[in-house]
Amino acid sequence: MPDATGLELIAQDLREADPGAAIDTVYFRERATLIVSPPSVRTALQRLRERGFGFLASVHGVDYYPEEPRLGVLYELLDMEDGDRLTLKARVHTEEPTIASVVDLFPTANHQEREVYDMFGVVFEGHPDLRRILMPEDYEGYPQRRDFPVGGEPVIFTFNERRTGSYTE
Amino acid sequence: MSASDVSDYRRREESITLAPVDQQVVEAEGQQLELLTINMGPHHPATHGVLRLLVTLEGEVVRDCKPIVGYVHTGIEKTAEDKAYWKAIPVLERMDYLAYYFNAMAFCNAVEVLLDVEVPKRAQYLRVIHLELNRIASHLIWLGTSALDLGAISIFWYCLREREKALDLFEYSSGQRMHTRYIQVGGVFEDIPRGWEAHCRSFIADMVVRADQYAAILDRNEIVLRRLRNIAVVDEQRLLALGVTGPLLRAAGNPWDLRKATPYSSYEDFDFRIPVGTVGDNYDRYRVRLAEIYESCKIVEQALDGLPEGDFITKDRKVALPPRHELGTSMEALIHHFKLVTEGYRVPAGEVYYPIESPRGELGCFVRADGSSKPARVHMRDPSFVNLQALPEMVRDGYVADLIASLAMLDPILGGIDR
Numbered sequence: 245m246p247d248a249t250g251l252e253l254i255a256q257d258l259r260e261a262d263p264g265a266a267i268d269t270v271y272f273r274e275r276a277t278l279i280v281s282p283p284s285v286r287t288a289l290q291r292l293r294e295r296g297f298g299f300l301a302s303v304h305g306v307d308y309y310p311e312e313p314r315l316g317v318l319y320e321l322l323d324m325e326d327g328d329r330l331t332l333k334a335r336v337h338t339e340e341p342t343i344a345s346v347v348d349l350f351p352t353a354n355h356q357e358r359e360v361y362d363m364f365g366v367v368f369e370g371h372p373d374l375r376r377i378l379m380p381e382d383y384e385g386y387p388q389r390r391d392f393p394v395g396g397e398p399v400i401f402t403f404n405e406r407r408t409g410s411y412t413e
Numbered sequence: 414m415s416a417s418d419v420s421d422y423r424r425r426e427e428s429i430t431l432a433p434v435d436q437q438v439v440e441a442e443g444q445q446l447e448l449l450t451i452n453m454g455p456h457h458p459a460t461h462g463v464l465r466l467l468v469t470l471e472g473e474v475v476r477d478c479k480p481i482v483g484y485v486h487t488g489i490e491k492t493a494e495d496k497a498y499w500k501a502i503p504v505l506e507r508m509d510y511l512a513y514y515f516n517a518m519a520f521c522n523a524v525e526v527l528l529d530v531e532v533p534k535r536a537q538y539l540r541v542i543h544l545e546l547n548r549i550a551s552h553l554i555w556l557g558t559s560a561l562d563l564g565a566i567s568i569f570w571y572c573l574r575e576r577e578k579a580l581d582l583f584e585y586s587s588g589q590r591m592h593t594r595y596i597q598v599g600g601v602f603e604d605i606p607r608g609w610e611a612h613c614r615s616f617i618a619d620m621v622v623r624a625d626q627y628a629a630i631l632d633r634n635e636i637v638l639r640r641l642r643n644i645a646v647v648d649e650q651r652l653l654a655l656g657v658t659g660p661l662l663r664a665a666g667n668p669w670d671l672r673k674a675t676p677y678s679s680y681e682d683f684d685f686r687i688p689v690g691t692v693g694d695n696y697d698r699y700r701v702r703l704a705e706i707y708e709s710c711k712i713v714e715q716a717l718d719g720l721p722e723g724d725f726i727t728k729d730r731k732v733a734l735p736p737r738h739e740l741g742t743s744m745e746a747l748i749h750h751f752k753l754v755t756e757g758y759r760v761p762a763g764e765v766y767y768p769i770e771s772p773r774g775e776l777g778c779f780v781r782a783d784g785s786s787k788p789a790r791v792h793m794r795d796p797s798f799v800n801l802q803a804l805p806e807m808v809r810d811g812y813v814a815d816l817i818a819s820l821a822m823l824d825p826i827l828g829g830i831d832r
Contacts, residue, residue, distance in 0.1 A: 272763050272765075275765060275766070300656060301766075302766065302779070306764075318766075318779070320766050327674045327675045331764075331766060350656070352802065355798060355802050359798075376483075377483060378483040378831055379486065388790075390494075390789075394494075
């Protein structure tokens with residue numbers, strides 16, 4: 245893991261190329277997180293990839309309800325040479341939840357961005373096939389958001405199918 | 414999604430007929446060829462779960478393959494947000510149902526980092542022993558079902574016979590055969606019972622012999638060689654770009670293993686090797702996994718030899734339940750017990766991503782704590798979910814029969830993919 249100083253050096257390096265690429269840094273429990281503005285995600289990831297963080301381990305979403313901006317997209321980067329890890333985080337509002345897709349830089353992001361879109365409604369611009377992946381294609385709502393109730397949907401068994409109606413209608 | 418999109422989707426779905434469709438007509442020596450798109454699954458015994466594959470065929474050659482997942486999505490990540498930390502462990506264990514110890518381990522490790530709790534050395538060793546036994550059990554299921562896909566049924570029975578013994582050990586130490594909830598935040602649920610070590614040693618001694626026997630049946634088997642060698646080769650760089658980890662990456666020659674690269678839970682104490690392949694074909698994938706069984710046996714043996722004395726769970730009473738005998742005599746223990754069982758422990762606000770090496774690759778658990786006694790977000794980076802993206806590249810321009818073999822060698826667990 246890069247230490248607190250190393251994280252600041254990376255942040256400084258990113259800031260020189262693009263001021264929005266490192267708004268803030270968080271160093272918590274020996275784990276480094278870099279917070280970037282949503283439009284700078286691609287440039288920041290590109291720059292970090294050149295610095296050795298060539299493996300994108302995971303992309304996932306978080307809902308920070310009731311904080312604003314509510315939605316967060318996290319990119320877990322890994323440097324396989326040194327075994328270093330770095331988290332890149334971008335926060336977007338629910339009104340305009342768009343962020344540039346990084347599928348062309350990291351093909352692994354394909355399914356993972358689809359999952360974030362499916363669960364949180366973050367739209368990845370430029371994604372080749374942005375569809376729901378785990379929920380049915382015609383599902384409405386984004387179930388992993390914090391204001392989506394648990395058990396908010398009736399379970400349809402054959403005996404109550406007639407009564408509740410199909411959820412697709 | 415607006416209402417018109419929904420009806421549009423319905424219209425599209427209802428318009429599908431079973432009549433053959435001209436997709437792309439290729440002229441070949443005066444003949445007309447057409448691509449056929451067929452649906453494989455979700456209910457197909459060879460898809461290792463409810464996986465649906467939309468396969469485009471040209472004759473018997475696969476030209477494209479699209480995995481469609483989500484049929485066993487049960488919202489485990491959402492359910493976990495509604496449970497206290499220690500109550501979330503059983504639901505999270507049910508994600509990748511062949512590697513339950515690993516799911517619990519990733520989650521508990523992440524929570525321990527958030528809480529800043531030290532895990533006693535004995536608990537770390539006990540965890541390693543159970544993790545490696547679970548890796549053996551998981552690989553046995555993989556080997557058995559893969560051999561079944563290639564048409565060999567006897568290997569399946571042999572593998573399940575050995576797996577039963579591993580499950581017996583789990584039952585002996587925790588009371589359950591699957592989804593044991595053995596790994597707890599701060600340590601493990603109970604020390605191993607008397608006599609367990611001897612059973613475990615005899616299982617390991619037996620397992621090595623059995624693995625030799627599997628190798629004797631399969632390694633130079635004519636059918637296995639013909640079906641697996643030089644099939645579904647994907648090079649290392651492409652696998653890395655696709656985020657593939659675990660035995661699939663190691664079969665392509667990259668010795669990336671989190672147990673060695675960034676050791677956790679005392680893995681640095683053990684002497685073991687990382688099997689790697691050279692070509693990256695299905696045969697290498699088979700050999701790498703089989704070799705991992707031997708390495709896991711070595712780790713278990715060393716962990717049993719070096720098992721330190723001490724606590725099996727942290728002494729921090731704010732996290733771990735007090736021992737039963739203290740409840741009758743100590744008021745403080747009673748209060749701690751009551752607090753832990755009713756509300757659970759509160760975890761300081763923060764975010765942690767904790768990766769471990771599961772039988773299928775990097776299993777990472779992301780936990781966001783908001784200071785309450787329930788996690789604000791739990792996400793599992795499941796290796797099967799990510800590795801599945803490599804399937805289209807593995808099977809393209811191969812035979813449809815090799816698709817089945819490649820899928821078996823990919824070893825996807827749909828419970829982990831859909832969560």
